[in-house]
Amino acid sequence: MRLSEPAPAKLNLALHVRGKLPDGRHALETLFAFCTDGDIVHAEPADTLSLQISGPFAEGLEVEGNLVLRAAEALRGQTADTRGAALFLDKRLPVASGIGGGSADAAATLRLLTRMWRLDPARASEVAPDLGADVPACLLSMTARGEGAGDRLALITDPLISGRPVLLVNPMHGLSTASVFGAWDGIDRGPLEKWQQGRNDLQPAAVSLEPEIREVLDWLEGREGAELVRMSGSGTTCFALFATEEQSAAAAGQCPSKWWHMASLLR
Template identity: 70%
Template sequence: MKKAVLTRWSEIAPAKLNLALHVRGKLPDGRHALETIFAFCTDGDRLWGEPADELSLTITGPFAAMLDDGGLNLVHRAAAGLAAEARVGRGAALTLDKRLPVASGIGGGSADAAAALRLLTSMWGIDPAFASVVAPQLGSDVPACLLSMTCRGEGAGDELALVDAGISGAAVLLVNPRVPLATGDVFAAWKGNDGGPLIDWRTGRNDLEKPAHKQVPVIGRVLDWLKRQPGAEFARMSGSGATCFALFATEDAREAAASACPAEWWHLATTLR
């Protein structure tokens, strides 16, 4: 009996959280010098791929209308970059199920690009080292999203070291007020004050929270609401916002908070990897 040949590949694009994010200054290349702890959820967007002669991308899901499926999309750019780097003469028919809000501080586009690199590495049967070369060309968060494991990021956030933050399996609730927030605008509003190094994420901070809050004041309401929920042990904004998150003592407490979340806000009840 012949073994079935896999003709459709699938890859999760886990939501990214910054447990802490310290902006320390500027790098010689003009990017911001960061110290951060990345963590990843068990849920996120989902990418499928099938062999094809050319590269194509179809986007479905609740946030599909907010994205361009052409060559500017990070998934398309990741696929084209990997094909060029590895000199692959094949294409792929990719389908992205966009479940995470766009421009929300949880690495949606970066996670999608990283998922494309992992999926196509398997589908095309090429060395994963090619994906590691392409990832930093797509954005500072893409290397961490390619890894999708708890890690410390330095440099522009792309110099990575695995860490044990003691949060694997933790119950977490993500909440977004459905207001897109451009990363560049938030960084541009950062005042340039170095608040000191990141020693421990629980006692750390997110230096982008204040400039993000000034642009989207509802972030303060989201954070206050999360902190008031029974069983919430820790709450913070992720990345450049506007998504905030809370870690809960139990899954039951997280589920109760998810059920109570205001209807006008997007939320995701999940766990950390």
Template identity: 65%
Template sequence: MMKYSEPAPAKLNLALHVRGKLPDGRHSLETIFAFCIDGDRLEAEKADELNLSISGPFAEGLSTTDNLVLDAAKALKQAAGVDAGASLYLTKKLPVASGIGGGSADAAAALRLLTGLWGIDPRHAVDVAPAIGSDVPACLLSLSAKGTEAGDKLELVQDPSISGTPALLVNPLVPLSTGAVFAAWDGIDRGPLGDWRRGRNDLEAAALTLAPDIGHVLDWLGTQPGAGFIRMSGSGATCFALFDSEAERDAAAATCPSNWWHLATFLR
């Protein structure tokens, strides 16, 4: 039986400004999304029912019944009105609850994958994505974009300096709850987002109070030759550096502390 395959690229927030609250209670965000060439991977083949299996270095503890991949599949199935199933196989390479959109990227991969497997209109995937999670629309696109409202209203970013940039992602292997980090945000609107290079991550201070190891990662990245841009992604705890060259990135990766997770990659 033919098996379909789809990447679930890691997401980075090059800048993340929290501007307050929306009428529906969600946080109002301005962010620049960028995506890596590496991440998780989802495969699927036709089946009578929907089912999910998970393998990989970060599979332990993940539910195969309560999972955003299945949420996405069920939402797409209902929206498209199809009577079909799929056996889904997730290879989990990214740390869980790490600020790089792992679950959202997996859900978005499911939407893309099942659109092809079931032969349905891609507009159904676009329609259901926001209800699955605020990062899912951006992950569905998987291209550099500016996100506003809750991060789910998107506008493509035409910045040739992003694509192909060597990047090093580092996580101290401390899981962080997105809800807890937002709850710890000080509520101060520090202004709109312009050029992402001069932006900030407004959740960094809150994340540092919950996971001080993030500070050690940021400090370490700051000592690496060629690391020209350093930031925490999303609600943490993953931090990243954009490098001037692939060689400098690889040199930094080779000296990354062994008790931290790291990924040497490029931006899409």
């Protein structure tokens, strides 16, 4: 029997870089939110672990070392046997785009195999941090404030977020997280308080590496009804929050064909 699990796209509604942690990672304050759309991971019982990748953004993705397989192997390592699963990743989100694609896929795999193998969900929580700083947040896939490296989480309830129409736009150029952090100017511009008045401290660095991000941001800011426009994570995906689905849909219909876009809702 095939089981399926969504891997919702992650957005950083705000992302403040506050410096460095003792372990060398960057100290962050961020607000995670998740869309109702994203990649999908499927699984079927099997004697061994395997992965097939399909979908609009499958090209160029390697099976070996993929976070989906790494998550499955890490979770299996928490059990006393050698269970298997045939895994299938439907890759619908752009790669290296700041919306947690790989992390969300890993988290969906953990949730999926926890169900299939009938494991204690605490086992997934135990292995998630070692798979990446965003994986714990993606495992929850709920609005949360992240501190530390983004992996110290506190759930947030905010009526201005849940159900909010959003349009994601990507210029079809990826950036590595390491390169963007490397271009960050190192200035602590203060704590994250209200997310609406927050910022993404990595946005200027990403724009310096990929100027078309600025073009995407300017285009989104010009859409009727766009109430908040920012880049997510380390880029290159940008987003706009709207008051109504009609406004979001209208903006989606105007998106230049050279860019990827997705109209969705925040969970």
